[in-house]
Amino acid sequence: MRPPVSVFKKSFMAMDNPILNYVIDHSLREPAILKDLRETTMSTFREYELLIAPEQAQFFRILLKMLDAKKAIEVGVFTGYNTLSMSLALPDDGKVIACDVCEKCTNFAEQYWSKSDINHKIDLRLQPALKTLDSLIEAGESGTYDFIFIDADKENNSNYYDRAYTLLRKGGIIAIDNVIWGGKVADEMETDIKTTAIRACNDNIYSDQNVDISMLTLGDGVMLAMKK
């Protein structure tokens, strides 16, 4: 049986969920610039549900600090919420490679990035993310990234994971978003391309003994894989 969908809805859409409300009210500390970016995205973009959950971005900021991270990649930028959030957690000489194909979304993102003093940390690559990841590997950057967030076209999750594993340093973390997919992954009647691809990537990571893993019921589900 599919779990109640509301459990997996993002915090900004799940205000009818008292437990999630409590969690948000007692733990979310959203910097003003991120709040502004999120609220403007929600009033400007019909597809605002693509936004990462703010409590999830906050959790990633802690991970980045724990990892003493300098180099990160965002696969799927949308309006730049998590890219900006990660930049805030990186040191001044840190770098986020931001991968997306949407000019309209990233133009919006760039307006916010340039409003803050983190703009120099962001390197936007406006082309298919697989092309960007392959170019980083070809440029000799394998084994050098601390944190890679995968949140783009779900059909490519396994392709992104393979490249991200190559680019990651030992002890670095890959985080994959939407691994619960509103509960669809647990419903065998759901056989559409995206659900099937998400399940396949989840299974692939579960059996990958080269990483330590944890699947979190945060946002719409996040798989963490730490390179051994």
Ligand SMILES: C[S@@+](CC[C@H](N)C(=O)[O-])C[C@H]1O[C@@H](n2cnc3c(N)ncnc32)[C@H](O)[C@@H]1O
């Ligand atoms: C769920 S949104 C990302 C949300 C974002 N991580 C955030 O912080 O709010 C997915 C994004 O992936 C992008 N995308 C889809 N296919 C892509 C591809 N082949 N390469 C790069 N980006 C892609 C979309 O344009 C969209 O902006």
